[in-house]
Amino acid sequence: MSTSPKQALPLAGFRVIDYSHFLAGPYVGRCLAALGAEVIKVERPGTGDAGRQHAWFVGEHSGYFLQQNMGKKGLSVNTKDPRGRALMKKLVDSADVFVENYRPGALDKLGLGYAELAETNPGLVYCSISAYGHTGPDSHRAGFGLIAEAKSGIMQMVGNPGEAPPLLRISLGDMYTGIHAVAAINAALLGRVKSGRGQHIDMALYDTLVSMHEYAVQCYTLSNGQEVPVQTGHDMPNSTLYGVFRAQDGDLVIAAQVDDAWKRFAALVENNGGPAGFGGDTRFHASAGRNAHRTEILGVVKPWVAAQPVAQVLKMLDGIDVPAAKVQRIDEVLADPQIRARGMVIEQDHPVLGKISLPNLPFRMSGCDTSIAQVAPELGEHNAEIAASLGFDAAQIADMQADGVLYSK
Numbered sequence: 346m347s348t349s350p351k352q353a354l355p356l357a358g359f360r361v362i363d364y365s366h367f368l369a370g371p372y373v374g375r376c377l378a379a380l381g382a383e384v385i386k387v388e389r390p391g392t393g394d395a396g397r398q399h400a401w402f403v404g405e406h407s408g409y410f411l412q413q414n415m416g417k418k419g420l421s422v423n424t425k426d427p428r429g430r431a432l433m434k435k436l437v438d439s440a441d442v443f444v445e446n447y448r449p450g451a452l453d454k455l456g457l458g459y460a461e462l463a464e465t466n467p468g469l470v471y472c473s474i475s476a477y478g479h480t481g482p483d484s485h486r487a488g489f490g491l492i493a494e495a496k497s498g499i500m501q502m503v504g505n506p507g508e509a510p511p512l513l514r515i516s517l518g519d520m521y522t523g524i525h526a527v528a529a530i531n532a533a534l535l536g537r538v539k540s541g542r543g544q545h546i547d548m549a550l551y552d553t554l555v556s557m558h559e560y561a562v563q564c565y566t567l568s569n570g571q572e573v574p575v576q577t578g579h580d581m582p583n584s585t586l587y588g589v590f591r592a593q594d595g596d597l598v599i600a601a602q603v604d605d606a607w608k609r610f611a612a613l614v615e616n617n618g619g620p621a622g623f624g625g626d627t628r629f630h631a632s633a634g635r636n637a638h639r640t641e642i643l644g645v646v647k648p649w650v651a652a653q654p655v656a657q658v659l660k661m662l663d664g665i666d667v668p669a670a671k672v673q674r675i676d677e678v679l680a681d682p683q684i685r686a687r688g689m690v691i692e693q694d695h696p697v698l699g700k701i702s703l704p705n706l707p708f709r710m711s712g713c714d715t716s717i718a719q720v721a722p723e724l725g726e727h728n729a730e731i732a733a734s735l736g737f738d739a740a741q742i743a744d745m746q747a748d749g750v751l752y753s754k
């Protein structure tokens with residue numbers, strides 16, 4: 346018996362209720378859809394997910410929404426109305442996973458909190474994403490990725506000393522929390538096979554970013570509070586040479602922080618116009634020595650790179666197997682044969698917009714193709730289909746639609 350590509354996906358047969366907005370929650374639903382789950386995106390009537398109002402726009406469609414909600418069905422229901430709430434209860438009873446990223450308490454007020462839903466669906470894996478989590482003194486507060494970046498200590502370490510830190514143009518808090526939520530949800534689904542029970546997963550943007558520190562927390566705790574990481578601009582003080590450099594015609598990064606790579610790099614610099622003895626200088630041969638003499642090393646490397654075009658430096662570093670890369674613009678990224686070969690840009694057929702290209706997720710799995718062909722839904726696009734599948738008849742659906750309990754454009 347042959348298996349269709351959709352059936353081969355690991356989460357085929359699982360139903361996910363994606364009661365989310367903006368970025369973190371929608372990203373989770375998108376990942377679960379890519380992995381094969383049936384994902385039903387639930388939005389409030391009228392405006393729907395606030396992500397629909399986020400740039401960039403193609404006509405009336407938000408690219409932001411199209412990207413994070415691909416592969417989902419669309420239900421728009423007023424869950425503040427008793428009929429809408431009853432419909433939601435039925436829907437959740439049929440589901441394996443529920444994902445939400447509202448302010449803690451908002452879903453309890455709607456009768457859609459974990460405790461209430463688990464009473465009739467004990468196997469439900471319910472994932473909440475919030476700014477601060479559902480416990481602790483700040484749990485009631487709303488927040489965005491930017492807030493978590495500032496609070497987490499990450500922002501304070503980036504940028505040039507003495508300057509206000511830059512704004513990262515990726516919402517790290519949302520994306521990393523989403524990725525961790527996907528991992529936790531999949532583990533809870535596996536755990537359910539043994540226990541028969543689901544559970545509540547309580548993810549916080551702030552927690553996630555604190556957990557992502559690679560060395561800053563250790564630096565402080567293991568030095569007994571003596572060292573607090575600070576802004577260091579374009580390189581890493583505890584990992585020399587690892588940083589961003591300005592060449593004649595653009596910027597590049599060099600990763601020559603491993604001892605052997607450093608020796609090859611330093612010899613190359615010496616043999617190509619750098620100071621005599623630079624390659625053989627044993628003070629720099631081990632990591633600790635390089636960190637201790639970082640300023641002296643940068644004093645040689647910066648002007649050496651600055652005097653050459655990016656391509657020339659990259660060619661030389663490629664020749665000695667030292668990882669380096671141009672700091673690319675997005676048009677260069679999308680044109681990159683490597684990115685094309687990996688299928689990292691997917692094309693979808695949108696009924697209104699025609700062909701659209703969006704970034705793919707990075708899952709590459711030998712048993713299935715996780716690229717999503719189905720575009721993000723219009724607001725309430727699948728209302729009738731979903732309500733009918735839950736046992737509502739045509740008259741009931743028409744009444745709910747007429748009263749705005751179910752909403753579609």
Ligand SMILES: CC(C)(COP(=O)(O)OP(=O)(O)OC[C@H]1O[C@@H](n2cnc3c(N)ncnc32)[C@H](O)[C@@H]1OP(=O)(O)O)[C@@H](O)C(=O)NCCC(=O)NCCSC(=O)C(=O)O
Binds near residue numbers: 370390476488
């Ligand atoms: C994103 C928020 C700041 C948005 O705050 P608010 O606009 O105040 O939204 P709230 O969460 O308080 O919820 C708004 C109200 O909508 C109601 N609501 C929701 N869905 C429905 C439906 N279907 N029908 C009727 N009413 C609804 C809900 O009950 C609330 O009602 P009332 O209770 O009556 O008000 C917050 O939701 C939040 O902190 N979320 C958790 C963290 C998070 O995910 N942040 C955004 C990530 S994106 C990001 O950071 C980035 O892009 O960067």
